[in-house]
Every structure is written in structure tokens, then in C-alpha cells.
Amino acid sequence: MYELVSPIEVGRIGKYFGYFLMALGIILLPPAAFAAFIHETHAAVIFTSVAGSTLGAGFILYRLLPRTELRLKEAIVLTAIFFPLSSIISAVPVHLITGVTYADALFECIAGITTTGLSVMPNVSDPLFLFFRSWLQWIGGIGIIIVVLLIFLKPGTTTFLLFETQNSTDIVKPGVIATALMLIRVYIAITLLAFGLFWAGGMIPFDAICHALSAVSTGGFSTKTGSIADFSGVIIPVVMCVVMVMGGTDFSIFPELFQNPKKFFGDVQLRYFFFFAATGIALMVFSLALTVDVVDAIPVAVFQVISALTTTGFSTISIGELPETSRAVLIVIMGIGGSLGSTSGGLKIFRLILIVQIIRIIFMRIFLPREVVIPLKVGERVIKPDEVYQHVSYIFLYGIVLAVSCFVFMVHGYGMSNSLFEVTSALGTVGLSTGLTSPSLPFVLKGVLAIDMLLGRLEIIPFLILLNPMTWWRWPMAKSETVP
Numbered sequence: 194m195y196e197l198v199s200p201i202e203v204g205r206i207g208k209y210f211g212y213f214l215m216a217l218g219i220i221l222l223p224p225a226a227f228a229a230f231i232h233e234t235h236a237a238v239i240f241t242s243v244a245g246s247t248l249g250a251g252f253i254l255y256r257l258l259p260r261t262e263l264r265l266k267e268a269i270v271l272t273a274i275f276f277p278l279s280s281i282i283s284a285v286p287v288h289l290i291t292g293v294t295y296a297d298a299l300f301e302c303i304a305g306i307t308t309t310g311l312s313v314m315p316n317v318s319d320p321l322f323l324f325f326r327s328w329l330q331w332i333g334g335i336g337i338i339i340v341v342l343l344i345f346l347k348p349g350t351t352t353f354l355l356f357e358t359q360n361s362t363d364i365v366k367p368g369v370i371a372t373a374l375m376l377i378r379v380y381i382a383i384t385l386l387a388f389g390l391f392w393a394g395g396m397i398p399f400d401a402i403c404h405a406l407s408a409v410s411t412g413g414f415s416t417k418t419g420s421i422a423d424f425s426g427v428i429i430p431v432v433m434c435v436v437m438v439m440g441g442t443d444f445s446i447f448p449e450l451f452q453n454p455k456k457f458f459g460d461v462q463l464r465y466f467f468f469f470a471a472t473g474i475a476l477m478v479f480s481l482a483l484t485v486d487v488v489d490a491i492p493v494a495v496f497q498v499i500s501a502l503t504t505t506g507f508s509t510i511s512i513g514e515l516p517e518t519s520r521a522v523l524i525v526i527m528g529i530g531g532s533l534g535s536t537s538g539g540l541k542i543f544r545l546i547l548i549v550q551i552i553r554i555i556f557m558r559i560f561l562p563r564e565v566v567i568p569l570k571v572g573e574r575v576i577k578p579d580e581v582y583q584h585v586s587y588i589f590l591y592g593i594v595l596a597v598s599c600f601v602f603m604v605h606g607y608g609m610s611n612s613l614f615e616v617t618s619a620l621g622t623v624g625l626s627t628g629l630t631s632p633s634l635p636f637v638l639k640g641v642l643a644i645d646m647l648l649g650r651l652e653i654i655p656f657l658i659l660l661n662p663m664t665w666w667r668w669p670m671a672k673s674e675t676v677p
Contacts, residue, residue, distance in 0.1 A: 512625050
């Protein structure tokens with residue numbers, strides 16, 4: 194209890210802040226190497242300088258400050274700080290290389306590190322920029338915390354807490370480090386598989402690399418202005434759907450699938466995933482069939498529903514040209530999101546199953562004696578009361594942020610439908626857009642979407658803890674009055 198009401202100790206988190214900065218410096222080195230490979234010497238120098246400065250600052254903190262075990266609140270604060278900080282630092286080379294304003298570069302990096310995919314950039318064809326933002330999405334998908342754990346930290350309380358704040362997967366191996374290794378191996382394996390399939394499907398190697406990085410992370414940044422619509426044939430969209438589903442699936446079940454493929458349909462989240470997908474596809478086909486042939490509507494509906502449900506954000510059609518009813522379907526699907534333990538955003542299927550189970554128990558209690566204990570379960574997992582409070586609170590906060598953000602857009606003159614679509618896309622870290630998100634979007638609204646992307650990636654509560662004054666300093670306690 195003392196840990197919850199006491200402020201954090203800044204000195205305690207300093208060394209771990211150094212670890213994060215060193216990890217970010219390492220993450221910026223591959224783009225520097227890619228710039229050198231394509232003979233963009235000036236860009237390579239910029240990336241190397243930023244990476245070196247970040248590494249150096251992190252190393253100084255690492256060497257000067259003592260290492261102590263973190264408390265839960267401090268681990269949460271570290272995570273909440275580092276996502277926006279990563280974007281702030283990453284935006285520096287983007288600003289210097291592309292020449293866009295720093296604000297737009299920052300927006301693009303936030304969209305990358307949060308795996309959202311919304312963009313306010315003009316049509317930039319520079320391969321270095323296209324690779325860098327896909328690389329940011331790939332790192333944001335697995336989480337920079339995982340990078341820190343694997344490179345710098347040893348097993349212990351701090352390692353467990355940092356993993357817990359970043360990843361919703363239960364510890365499936367004997368230890369956090371083993372679990373993190375398993376997750377990164379699955380992540381890399383799916384990425385390599387996606388690259389091979391895209392290349393074999395007709396993409397050039399560069400496009401295959403960038404789309405593999407963006408698809409596995411359910412990010413959605415494309416090297417083409419028209420996204421997947423700019424690739425001819427049906428092979429690429431079909432392969433993309435497969436990869437998006439893999440990215441939206443709880444990574445912890447993949448090792449079991451190699452031993453028993455039948456377990457693919459044994460996962461309760463996957464069953465609900467396909468139920469939501471089938472329902473969304475049927476509704477969207479019905480909506481599109483009012484204006485186009487059913488044969489043409491089916492592939493569009495399948496791709497866009499899977500893209501929205503996995504919160505990836507690729508498209509095969511201009512979203513702004515869709516009927517109002519089709520966009521309404523996508524809004525609901527984007528809000529649902531993928532599986533807990535995946536790289537998807539949104540509310541997550543797990544939480545919706547939890548709400549369904551709570552309603553089921555409420556109905557059952559009407560017909561059963563009060564003394565009967567009914568465990569709250571999602572699949573085979575028994576959910577503890579504290580976990581229920583946390584998930585229900587998040588759903589409530591999600592709705593508040595969605596409503597407030599939508600209201601700000603409407604105050605600036607945008608219609609409710611388009612405003613709700615854009616905000617849902619940002620908060621769900623999806624990246625689909627009706628066309629509102631563009632270089633001409635007012636600065637205030639770019640800020641709203643940027644905040645929504647960060648809140649959606651970290652699931653709101655860590656930022657509330659970060660901004661709570663009691664997190665940083667102790668407030669004087671009122672003295673109790675003594676009764677004579």
C-alpha cells in the first residue's frame with residue numbers, strides 16, 4: 194500500500210532510463226546502415242550522430258547512477274515516458290532529412306512507434322524515410338521494453354515489472370527473459386515468413402521488407418501512396434490478410450501450434466476474432482452491394498475488415514469513397530481490435546469476452562442461490578477481481594477519450610462521422626483514414642490524434658499515473674483533529 198501512495202524516486206529510475214536511451218541508440222543504427230547502403234551519406238551521418246548522442250547520454254546515466262530494483266509505479270512511469278521520448282528523438286533525423294516541420298516529423302514518428310500508421314506527410318518517395326518509419330513500427334510492435342530486457346537486464350523483480358507493464362501475455366516460460374526470447378523469435382519468424390511471401394507474390398525486395406515490418410507489427414505504413422491497392426493481382430492482398438491475422442493473434446500460442454495445429458481454433462480469442470470478422474464482412478458486403486456487384490464487394494470487405502480488426506490499417510480502396518454504412522462497420526471493428534498478447538490495438542477481444550462473461554454471470558445469479566460461487570473465466574483462465582477492475586476501467590476511460598477527441602474535431606467544423614472514424618483509428622492504433630489526416634490538418638487536431646495514438650498504445654492508465662502529481666511529490670497530509 195505504501196508503494197501506491199508514495200511518490201517515485203527519480204534517482205531510482207535514472208539508471209533504467211539510461212538503459213532505455215542506449216536501446217534507442219541501438220535501434221537508430223540500422224537506419225544509419227541502410228542510409229550508407231543506398232549511398233545517402235548525409236542522412237547516414239545524421240542518423241549516426243543522433244544514435245551516438247542517445248547512446249552516449251544513456252551510457253553516462255548507466256555509469257553514474259546506482260542500480261536498484263524498481264517498484265511497480267516506477268516501471269509504469271518509465272514505460273509512459275519512453276514512448277513519447279522515443280518519438281521526440283526519432284523525429285530529429287526525420288525533420289533534418291525530409292525537410293518537413295518538426296511537428297509533422299514528430300507526428301509521423303508517433304504514428305510509427307505506436308504502430309498506428311496515420312500520416313501527415315506529403316507523398317515522400319525517399320526509400321530511407323519509408324524504411325525508417327516501417328522499422329519504427331516493427332520496433333513499436335514488439336516493444337522497446339523487450340529490447341531492453343534482452344540486451345541489458347538480468348532476471349529479477351525489475352525485469353518482471355517492466356515486462357508486465359509492456360506485455361499482456363502470461364509468463365509462459367520459466368522466467369521473463371525466456372518468455373521475451375520466445376516472443377521475439379516468433380516475431381522474427383513471422384517477419385521473415387511475411388518477407389518471403391511478399392517477395393514471392395510479386396513485390397520487389399525493398400517493398401517486401403517494408404511491408405513485412407509494417408504488417409507483422411500491425412502498423413500499416415506502406416511504400417505506396419495507394420497502400421495495397423497499388424499492387425496488382427490478388428496474391429498480395431491474400432498474403433497480407435494471412436500476415437495481418439498472424440500479427441493480430443496472441444504470440445504466446447504460436448509455439449503450441451507447431452506441436453498441435455488444432456490448438457489454433459482452441460484459443461477463445463481466435464474464435465471470437467473469426468466471429469467478429471465474419472459478422473463485419475457480412476455487414477460490409479451488404480452495405481457495399483447497394484452500390485457495386487457482390488462479386489466486387491466481397492474482396493474489398495474481407496480485406497478491409499481484417500485490416501481494421503487487426504488494427505493494421507492497410508487498404509485496397511479509398512476509405513473516403515466508402516458508403517456511410519461501410520465506414521460505420523469499420524468504426525465498430527476498429528474499436529474491437531485484435532487479441533490480447535498481439536501487436537494489435539483497440540479495446541482487444543479479451544476485454545469484450547470478459548464483459549460477455551460478466552453479463553452471463555449476472556444472469557446466472559438470478560437463478561442460483563447467493564452462496565454459489567461462480568468463477569469468472571475467459572477460456573480456461575480465471576480472472577481475479579483486481580484484473581476485472583482494471584479492464585473495466587480501461588473500457589470506460591477509452592470511451593471518455595474517444596468522446597472528448599471526437600468533440601474537439603467537431604468543434605473545428607468536421608462532421609461527426611468522419612471525426613469519429615479518424616479518432617477511433619488513432620486511439621485504436623489502426624491508421625485507416627477518410628482523408629482528414631493530412632498535411633493540411635490543423636495543428637491542434639494533429640496534436641489530438643498524436644495524443645490518442647500514445648494513449649491507445651499504452652492503454653491510458655500509465656499516462657494518468659505519469660500525470661498524477663502524487664506520482665512525483667508527496668502532498669502534505671491533513672492532520673486529524675483530536676477530540677478533547
